[in-house]
Amino acid sequence: MTKQAIPQVPNPVPTTSAHKATANAHAAPAVTLFSTPTATEETTMSTSMKPSNVTATAAAIATATTPSETRPLRAPKTSPDPVWTTEDSVDLYNVRGWGKGFFDVNTKGNVVVLPTRTPGAEIDLLSVVEGLRERGLKTPVLVHFSDLLEKRLNDIHQAFANAIKEHNYKGEYIGVYPIKVNQQRRVVEEIRQYGMKLGFGLEVGSKPELLAVLGMTSDTPERLIVCNGFKEARYIEFITLAAKLGRTIIPVIENLTELKLIVEYAERYQIRPRIGVRVNLSTPGAGRWRHSSGAKAKFGLSFSEVLEVLEYLRARGMEDCFELLHCHMGSQIHEVRQVNAGVNELVRTYVQLAKLGAGMKYLDVGGGMGIDYDGSQTSFEFSTNYTLPEYAATVVYRAMSVCDEEGVPHPTIVTESGRAMVAQQSVLIFDTITADRPDRTRIPNELPALKPGEDEMPRPLLELFDTYKNITERRLIEQYHDACEARDESSRLFSLGYMNLEHRALCDAIYWATCAKIRDKCREFHETPEELEDLESLLSDTYFGNLSIFQSLPDIWAIRQLFPILPIHRLNEKPTRKATIADITCDSDGRVDRFVDSRDVKKFVELHEFDENQPYYIGAFLVGAYQETLGDLHNLFGDTHVAHVKYDGSGNWWIDEIIEGDAVRDVLSYVHYDVNTLLAQVRRECEKAVRLKQMTAAESQSLVRIYESGINGYTYLERDIPSSEG
Ligand SMILES: Cc1ncc(COP(=O)(O)O)c(C=O)c1O
Numbered sequence: 001m002t003k004q005a006i007p008q009v010p011n012p013v014p015t016t017s018a019h020k021a022t023a024n025a026h027a028a029p030a031v032t033l034f035s036t037p038t039a040t041e042e043t044t045m046s047t048s049m050k051p052s053n054v055t056a057t058a059a060a061i062a063t064a065t066t067p068s069e070t071r072p073l074r075a076p077k078t079s080p081d082p083v084w085t086t087e088d089s090v091d092l093y094n095v096r097g098w099g100k101g102f103f104d105v106n107t108k109g110n111v112v113v114l115p116t117r118t119p120g121a122e123i124d125l126l127s128v129v130e131g132l133r134e135r136g137l138k139t140p141v142l143v144h145f146s147d148l149l150e151k152r153l154n155d156i157h158q159a160f161a162n163a164i165k166e167h168n169y170k171g172e173y174i175g176v177y178p179i180k181v182n183q184q185r186r187v188v189e190e191i192r193q194y195g196m197k198l199g200f201g202l203e204v205g206s207k208p209e210l211l212a213v214l215g216m217t218s219d220t221p222e223r224l225i226v227c228n229g230f231k232e233a234r235y236i237e238f239i240t241l242a243a244k245l246g247r248t249i250i251p252v253i254e255n256l257t258e259l260k261l262i263v264e265y266a267e268r269y270q271i272r273p274r275i276g277v278r279v280n281l282s283t284p285g286a287g288r289w290r291h292s293s294g295a296k297a298k299f300g301l302s303f304s305e306v307l308e309v310l311e312y313l314r315a316r317g318m319e320d321c322f323e324l325l326h327c328h329m330g331s332q333i334h335e336v337r338q339v340n341a342g343v344n345e346l347v348r349t350y351v352q353l354a355k356l357g358a359g360m361k362y363l364d365v366g367g368g369m370g371i372d373y374d375g376s377q378t379s380f381e382f383s384t385n386y387t388l389p390e391y392a393a394t395v396v397y398r399a400m401s402v403c404d405e406e407g408v409p410h411p412t413i414v415t416e417s418g419r420a421m422v423a424q425q426s427v428l429i430f431d432t433i434t435a436d437r438p439d440r441t442r443i444p445n446e447l448p449a450l451k452p453g454e455d456e457m458p459r460p461l462l463e464l465f466d467t468y469k470n471i472t473e474r475r476l477i478e479q480y481h482d483a484c485e486a487r488d489e490s491s492r493l494f495s496l497g498y499m500n501l502e503h504r505a506l507c508d509a510i511y512w513a514t515c516a517k518i519r520d521k522c523r524e525f526h527e528t529p530e531e532l533e534d535l536e537s538l539l540s541d542t543y544f545g546n547l548s549i550f551q552s553l554p555d556i557w558a559i560r561q562l563f564p565i566l567p568i569h570r571l572n573e574k575p576t577r578k579a580t581i582a583d584i585t586c587d588s589d590g591r592v593d594r595f596v597d598s599r600d601v602k603k604f605v606e607l608h609e610f611d612e613n614q615p616y617y618i619g620a621f622l623v624g625a626y627q628e629t630l631g632d633l634h635n636l637f638g639d640t641h642v643a644h645v646k647y648d649g650s651g652n653w654w655i656d657e658i659i660e661g662d663a664v665r666d667v668l669s670y671v672h673y674d675v676n677t678l679l680a681q682v683r684r685e686c687e688k689a690v691r692l693k694q695m696t697a698a699e700s701q702s703l704v705r706i707y708e709s710g711i712n713g714y715t716y717l718e719r720d721i722p723s724s725e726g
Pocket of ligand 1: 181228328331367369416417418419420625
């Protein structure tokens with residue numbers, strides 16, 4: 001497949017200047033019963049906090065919250081605003097919770113990205129979509145914000161630098177980026193470039209990843225490359241030769257066969273290898289990927305195997321080559337005490353190995369630093385109950401205290417955080433095609449008259465209509481039960497052949513209208529009775545988005561991951577609809593029916609009334625980690641377009657690179673179709689139809705032209721969406 005890269009699109013599009021919403025962005029946060037993060041992550045914890053306090057604080061937060069999806073309720077709004085403002089939208093979608101100062105809403109009601117977290121220095125997402133549209137690029141589109149990525153790398157580096165300074169730690173810090181988290185060439189290149197001055201390295205988990213990394217890092221031989229994953233002889237020979245070339249490359253042993261191969265190739269090529277070992281800690285892993293460590297872990301050596309490695313090397317006078325100890329506790333670790341416990345066990349092993357004569361230099365704590373996807377800053381699985389500075393302080397302090405206790409020099413701390421580096425830099429934007437409303441049906445004032453041959457109205461229909469007409473807030477639950485019973489009865493009668501299709505359809509319509517009436521009454525109350533809670537989601541609309549969940553947000557389908565999803569415009573308008581989102585694949589799993597909320601997981605998202613003459617763009621945020629690589633070709637919907645957007649620091653943004661998404665031709669060739677053969681076949685069939693006078697020559701040409709342009713077109717719906725400016 002060839003992707004067309006269009007570098008350096010000129011014509012910068014000016015953004016709006018500073019505005020009220022941004023000024024407000026850093027004003028008082030929304031009132032809540034428990035602490036929610038403020039706009040800037042750094043402000044949430046002083047790095048002077050000793051980790052004993054750190055742990056206490058984390059524990060306090062952890063006890064104030066629960067690890068499940070149920071979290072403490074926020075204080076109800078006592079006086080609802082009569083007029084909807086952008087601040088209401090900010091609050092509703094918890095933008096400042098998960099946005100961490102990188103995302104906000106401007107006074108126009110559009111979502112803005114603040115790539116450097118500088119108030120006023122922002123990019124209006126709607127203007128990006130419009131800018132792309134002017135350049136012929138339609139949604140869905142994945143937008144990468146390069147400056148945000150750079151800022152994030154700086155923040156991670158700074159958090160560790162602060163913790164190192166604060167605790168007078170004598171070792172250094174190196175962040176290595178595991179390229180599997182987002183292998184897109186442009187993303188890896190940027191991390192390499194921005195990470196240059198920060199001393200960051202790269203991590204690979206396979207031979208293809210190593211080949212990519214070696215080819216792009218020739219000018220930075222001193223930068224650390226960590227090689228994880230299973231390795232056969234050829235992979236290890238390659239690592240050995242790369243070391244001979246002068247690269248700082250450390251293979252991390254996953255089993256004892258690899259060790260023997262490393263020693264064998266080191267002898268053959270006459271080098272002194274650097275060797276790392278992945279240990280399988282007994283501390284259970286955390287979160288959804290907790291089996292990455294602990295008794296049933298797939299990777300890593302047991303403690304006795306680690307000692308075997310040391311003995312094997314010692315027997316050859318190579319114990320000094322054993323330089324790095326690594327563990328990986330799982331991804332999206334949501335509790336800081338898990339970090340604390342895991343790092344503690346890793347350092348304890350490290351100091352013992354150092355004392356036994358291993359040449360220990362690097363303590364590699366693996367990946368796992370989480371992202372606060374719902375902005376609640378709790379121990380919920382798609383949140384984290386710690387901040388970046390707290391994570392760094394925990395790792396540094398734990399390493400320092402154990403090493404000091406045992407009189408071992410402080411190691412260089414290595415992290416393999418991937419998600420934490422790249423999740424925030426990407427936003428997926430898609431257009432809405434249509435919206436389906438279950439409560440749209442109009443119910444007549446009277447039931448229709450009996451038709452000839454019908455002797456009486458079916459009883460369930462009469463009962464449903466009666467319930468519908470007489471909804472009263474004093475008997476809501478009872479009336480809901482009545483409606484359910486009558487509807488079940490109508491379904492039974494229909495199955496037995498005692499009710500006709502018109503009456504059955506009317507029963508259904510009246511049932512849903514009754515539910516809608518009951519739901520509307522519930523909305524007037526402070527609390528909805530538990531029995532009626534599901535009505536909101538049952539009656540929610542379905543908005544159809546021009547995207548494939550399987551291609552662009554696969555973790556929503558695979559692991560029920562939550563991402564912030566909200567409209568990127570009209571946020572100065574009250575969203576009056578509650579909806580789930582369905583994609584354009586022919587698969588009922590291709591939908592989003594769980595949405596972030598600072599207090600719970602919502603079964604719907606608030607959206608605006610859909611007008612098919614107006615564009616309605618929805619954004620999925622924090623999608624930069626894992627999604628692009630894991631996405632698949634369900635229904636042959638391919639990669640979306642990708643736009644790399646940069647900010648010039650003075651109010652302008654520009655499109656630095658566009659990588660066009662898959663054309664139909666590309667996805668067909670992935671699954672081994674020869675497009676030319678297909679086209680030739682269609683042409684032949686058209687000719688035959690002309691010969692048989694089934695169609696005219698002009699009609700056959702139209703069909704061929706449509707076929708050809710379809711083959712070269714985008715795999716998503718290519719609709720002519722009007723400009724949002726009208
Ligand atoms: C060995 C290793 N290192 C690093 C990572 C990256 O983890 P994360 O993206 O959670 O930081 C992974 C991911 O699972 C991994 O397996």
